[in-house]
Amino acid sequence: MKDEGRNPTGSFKDRASSVVVARAREIGAEIVVTASTGNAGAALAGMSAAIGQKAIIFAPKTAPQAKIAQLLVYGAKVILVDGNYDSAFDLTIEAANEFGWYCRNTGYNPFTAEGKKTAALEIWEQICLNLPNDSRPLNVFVSVGDGNIISGIHKGFKDLLALGWLKTMPRIFGIQSDKSAAVANAYFAGNETIIPISARTIADSISVDLPRDGVRAVRAAVETSGAYITVSDEEIIAGIAEIGKYGIFAEPAGSTAFVGLKKALATKVITAEDPVVVINTGNGLKDVRAAMMSVHEAPVIEPTMASLKKFLEKNK
Ligand SMILES: Cc1ncc(COP(=O)(O)O)c(C=O)c1O
Numbered sequence: 001m002k003d004e005g006r007n008p009t010g011s012f013k014d015r016a017s018s019v020v021v022a023r024a025r026e027i028g029a030e031i032v033v034t035a036s037t038g039n040a041g042a043a044l045a046g047m048s049a050a051i052g053q054k055a056i057i058f059a060p061k062t063a064p065q066a067k068i069a070q071l072l073v074y075g076a077k078v079i080l081v082d083g084n085y086d087s088a089f090d091l092t093i094e095a096a097n098e099f100g101w102y103c104r105n106t107g108y109n110p111f112t113a114e115g116k117k118t119a120a121l122e123i124w125e126q127i128c129l130n131l132p133n134d135s136r137p138l139n140v141f142v143s144v145g146d147g148n149i150i151s152g153i154h155k156g157f158k159d160l161l162a163l164g165w166l167k168t169m170p171r172i173f174g175i176q177s178d179k180s181a182a183v184a185n186a187y188f189a190g191n192e193t194i195i196p197i198s199a200r201t202i203a204d205s206i207s208v209d210l211p212r213d214g215v216r217a218v219r220a221a222v223e224t225s226g227a228y229i230t231v232s233d234e235e236i237i238a239g240i241a242e243i244g245k246y247g248i249f250a251e252p253a254g255s256t257a258f259v260g261l262k263k264a265l266a267t268k269v270i271t272a273e274d275p276v277v278v279i280n281t282g283n284g285l286k287d288v289r290a291a292m293m294s295v296h297e298a299p300v301i302e303p304t305m306a307s308l309k310k311f312l313e314k315n316k
Contacts, residue, residue: 001258002123003248005283009046009070010039011205011251012119012149012281017043019115020104021053029102031056035092036106037085037145037205038067039282044104045074056101058088064204064287084199086209106148107212113152119279120156124166127277138170139226139270141278143256145206147183147217149281150174154220172226173269174217175260177201177233180208183217184228192218202233202290203252205282227269231259240284240294249284249291257281 004012017040024032033056034044041057048055057071061080071078081088089105096103106112128138144150150172160166176184180199186192194214199207211217221227231239239255239262250258257278264270284291299315301307 001248001278001280003280005250005254005280009042010283010286011043013039013043015118016112016115017047019111020109021047021051023111024053024102030054031101032104033092033096033101034104035088038063039205040106042067042070045071045076048076049074058092060084060088066286066288106146112148113155116149116152117156120153123277124160128166131275136274137168139173139274139276140170141173141175141257141261143206143253143281144174144176144183144217145208147211147213150220151213151216169224172220172224173260173264174221174228175256176230177203177206177236177256178230179233180206181230182211183214184230186218187221187228203236203256205253206256229260229263231256231263235259237294240291248280250280251282251284251286252290254280254282
């Protein structure tokens with residue numbers, strides 16, 4: 001497991017936002033703006049706060065409370081839209097064009113993928129270099145919304161291959177909820193045509209109608225002999241508790257990648273002997289409501305030995 005929930009603002013998006021904020025500083029941008037399901041915005045807000053950069057975040061008003069709290073606490077200007085991520089995305093581009101703001105939008109600003117590819121550089125350093133010479137290729141499992149993370153990771157591996165530092169291209173598996181599967185649909189259809197859908201998965205971070213980096217996201221799987229796999233929201237929720245037993249607290253989008261691995265094993269797309277890395281892209285604290293759906297409520301007892309003994313007797 002590669003746990004990106006431990007990044008400074010709790011998600012994979014820190015990789016992209018840190019590079020974008022550095023770029024904003026380089027070009028002297030006064031205001032950086034992004035549309036976000038929550039994590040990209042939290043990352044941009046956090047990174048901006050760290051260097052005194054002004055940031056504006058557009059997010060759906062339905063984003064999990066913890067993500068909205070992060071945006072506000074980091075002091076960004078937060079504008080919630082009465083619509084979905086896709087509508088926030090379009091509004092952000094329009095506003096950036098009109099007001100001259102520097103736009104970080106995923107799949108729109110090329111620097112996001114440059115930041116995200118650093119995960120591939122780390123996977124190479126931490127895992128690939130330690131694989132035996134005769135090893136089967138590494139299999140990378142990652143969840144997909146806009147498709148920018150998977151594209152960035154693919155780019156990182158391509159760069160390493162071009163440098164001659166990576167011997168074998170890892171197989172990249174993109175995992176989507178079956179309620180937000182625009183990229184997987186194109187992969188299953190055997191083409192690169194991304195047809196917009198009406199996304200409504202509980203995994204809010206990957207709930208996207210029209211993936212903005214869909215074409216490259218399809219290629220990441222096709223060109224590496226990976227695949228797309230879809231999983232149900234019920235499996236995603238159950239996966240949060242399962243992955244927790246390995247010491248990883250994941251938000252639904254992180255659990256999605258793990259559940260995809262389970263499905264790949266069950267359908268013999270990979271074997272138990274194949275080396276694997278699952279990327280948890282977001283911390284479970286980002287969406288406590290979803291986390292609580294994956295477990296039973298804890299019992300409440302009187303703070304006495306008598307009631308504890310009674311409880312233990314009943315729950316042997
Ligand atoms: C936790 C988490 N996982 C996965 C993704 C999907 O990344 P992408 O939209 O680049 O496919 C996101 C994007 O917001 C995310 O926040």
